[in-house]
Amino acid sequence: MSVPSIDTVIATVDSLLEGALDDARMPAAVEQLRQLFDGSKACHASLGPGLSPADAVSTNSDEAMQRRCYTDLSDEFLRFGDALRAVPVGTVYRDGDLFGLEALRASRGWREWMAPQDMYGGIGCRLGESRTRQWFFDVQRGQRQEPFGPSEVALLQRLTPLLRRVSMLSREVGQLRLQRDEARSALDMVTLAIILVERDGRVVYVNRSADDLLSGPDGLLSLRLSRLVARHPGDQRDLKRLLEGAFGARDEFGGQRSSLILRSDREETQSLSICVVPASPRRADRPSPERLLIALKPLGQVDEIAASSRQLFHLTDCEARIASALAGGLSLAQAAALQGVRISTARTHLARIFQKTDTRQQSQLVALLQGAVPPLRGPL
Template sequence: MTGLEGVSAQEFSDLICVIYDCALDPQRWAATCRKVADLCESTAGGICVHDLRHAQNDQLFVFGYQPEFLEKLRNHYAESPMAAADIVSNIGDVSALSMERYQLLESRFYLEVLKPFGLVDMIWFPALRTGARMASMHASRSEKAPHYQERDVSLFKLLSPHVCRALAISYVFDIRALRSEMLEKTLDGLVAGVFLTARDGHVVYMNHAAERQIKTGHSIRLVNNRVSPTDSAARAALSKAIEEAARDDADMGVSEHSVAIPDGVGGGYVATLLPVKSGQRRGILAPFAAAVAVFVQDPVQASLMPGEAFARLHGLTGGELRVLLALSQGLDGMEAADMLGISESTIRTHLQHIFSKTGTSRQADLLHLLHNSMPPIHALSTVAH
């Protein structure tokens, strides 16, 4: 028994199974949102992603709404009760606009956004949060149905932990799917530790070297799934650097952040941070993907990063080296521009400067020269774990 009027144990169990199916196939969320809405007698619903910092709202897998309403909701989201509630709510907390604390019928949001489109109530819960972004599941009722009652709130409370877990699982799989086999092998071949973090500093990927650095625990550790230097000053500096590098307006052309991470006995690491642009990736989890790459290396023992010696030899700038390394992965100008977050004309300008500094005139000759200067880093990194 579910304890919910009109919902059988088998019906509820089947819905839970469908929710977890969405973890491996996110496109199933569209049909699943409809099933959830049907159980609570709703006329519309879906999943949306909120940007709490900029008070923006993007609707995904939605049904039952007029396009004009979705546009108006997007423009007036900052004025909605949901925007304020999501800032203070915990993941999985269920709310309905008809709850007394929201004073729905007296609100401008109801009069100007909901009522003109025949909507009388909305029920929702935040399901996934990283940094300033949050994904929520919601459903709505039209004037043909009464406001949500305790039975509907209870149903959402039973469903919310399963939806939250499914989205969290899907998030992990989405991050793993971002890593092409070539990229993963390249990162695992580095002597330097590589940490990819989300906007809020949560680590979404570590290469083998990073895992070894964490295991030693002398300079850095993982605390709440964040890179945490043992030195308090370094910990504060790294947190601030990640926050700055993750900003939407972070400039890929400026000098990268560097942070010293001492071990307390005269040694330690140097961390170098670079913004990671997501390019044209789309989907429910795109806002939660890696935002910052943190390269951690021992300045005494570690070998040079790929291309670093080449850049020093020929006097390349940081921007020129990043363009060269992008092209060395087999990307064309447009793909390199998309990955680095710069224009194709900037790519061409950097390339002309590189040609001049290296004495080459063709990209093939340039890449051949770079390849010949690369150390056998994979062999170096396979020393006993």
Template sequence: MDAAALSHLIEQIYDCAIDPALWSSTLEQIAAALDSPAGTLSISDFVTGTERAIVWAGISEHYQALYREQYHLCDLFGHELILRPVDEPATSEQLVAEDELLHSRIYREWAAPQGFRYVLLTALIKSQARLAYIGLTRGPEGGPYDAEEQARMALLAPHVRRAITIADLIDHKTVERGLFADVLDALSTAVLILDGTGGLVHANAAGERLLAAGDVLRARRGTVEPWSDRCGDGAAWSLSRIGQQTGARTLALPRRDGGTAILSVLPLATGRRKAVVAGHMRVAVFVQDQAAAPSRVEALGRTFGLTGAELRVLLGLSEGGSPADVAARYGIAPSTVRTHLKSLFTKTGMRRQKDLMRLLAELP
């Protein structure tokens, strides 16, 4: 790809931030630039376990639905991408052992019937809640993706990531109120919208459950406050006072059960956000537990130098499955799972599966 073609493609990527309908044709051009007949731009939600494709090319509606409904749960690449830096493309050979990939359920039942063999994946956004990535694929006749193609994708990936981020910001600013409420209700994170006095303006479904439980926050006479007056200085914990400040803040609040909740507080009537809620003081409060599973998983993997395959086995066991269950889920040989389990014992210094589960539970 020459400089002019690259520049034109980058311009098209940023156009998608303004008009998301352009993503389809733009993804097709990205795929063509890397000799790939198919690709997808997707988001994996770690909290709900769902997979949402923003756009895809070269994959039929039938196979896209199959992946979303069945095969994303046994995808071999997800845990590897969690351990990779954003904007760093990786080939299927770099992510998963060839024998393990070729014998997996997702390859035998989903990829091979479509003629797909080689994959190039790039993590774009990693957070505690989701993983956004772009993936390209082609058949055996195209051969593995080489270093030049990885470098080409590395040039494009940051622009795709920024375009997604810009589009998110635009969507949040222009979305209609009713649709916005529906979106909030679909979130598993508790979201509360308060007025300038700490009064409750709106709570999504998770926020309603949080207030009803009363173990982090409670609503008393329409005002949201910590579950106990002993949670700290009243002025320091006053959400209405925080809402009148100009910057976002993050607070740690003791839970009734002895844990810790993290409150992210965002004033909605400062800076450019004034145009959205002109004349009204509003503050958004996002509540989540201190220990978020995806970031703990990544920390565990990096601490002990685990591979994505080893993480898959460890998390499968943590869900109550046996090595045979993990093998069946991914369609790999039981002996392969036993090999990964042996490696887990060596790397972590543990001797039994029970010890591995305790290590995972005690990870700060």
């Protein structure tokens, strides 16, 4: 093999680091490695129980052939992993030396998978392990190519620390993505609308409840060009001051206002409570927040209050409607008129509601019911 130029090696290194941070770029990185070693095939993979296509990135891949790794040939590859465990982490090995060339060529894995893909001799390096799984890089030469020599082994040995770091980064990034996805799923289950805003005003995340709230045609807030915008100019000025004050605060908002209520002028639209808090703890070198977490809650969620009061306090349908009307801000007379009953009947219902909820005053009842709306949505 001719000695690769320093530019070619650096380009391969850059590609590998990009692949560690972005799965979509890893196939191109592995292909550059194959070209660097003039190989017939290259693979960056992990081995362990429960093999799946996500465990390997290979060049020159035939999909039907690749599927065999994880189905009828999986036992062969798990045995390969057992043999690989004998190789110290960070060490370069030759396939023939590791398994014995005759034993390797007699194996089903070589006859049915390696030989059909022109894999007649390879070198690899063991990159690490975690519990029952381990990572390695392997590059092969074809039947009509010269076997790998000392210079290729030396080059792979020089690259092994980098490949180990790439594997570690890939695992760490994968774990972070998993945690991110789990956090998003959890936030989507919360009935409270949650929004994450950058210092420049861009909205970078909304949970499912916030998306539902902001996408309504008559809502008090909406998203325009990734910015949070209030429907009324006066509300927009108040919202802007609220966010600017929160971003400029250096210690617990420094006495700045951290909440706001947008009042609705339409019966079909609920008023909206807005609360802002820093999205992450302050640091000595960054006393003011870089991002804000905004919590939105429609006020007087009558339907949800009625449903939760029936479930939690065993109220009848009529009692639940009276209770939810009171929790929504109506007086007892207004609640009676809304339900089409006499005020005396509404008082009877209210007495039973007090008994079932263990409250004595309307203010106590309203506070209890408004806090009883379940904080989690149903299954997504």
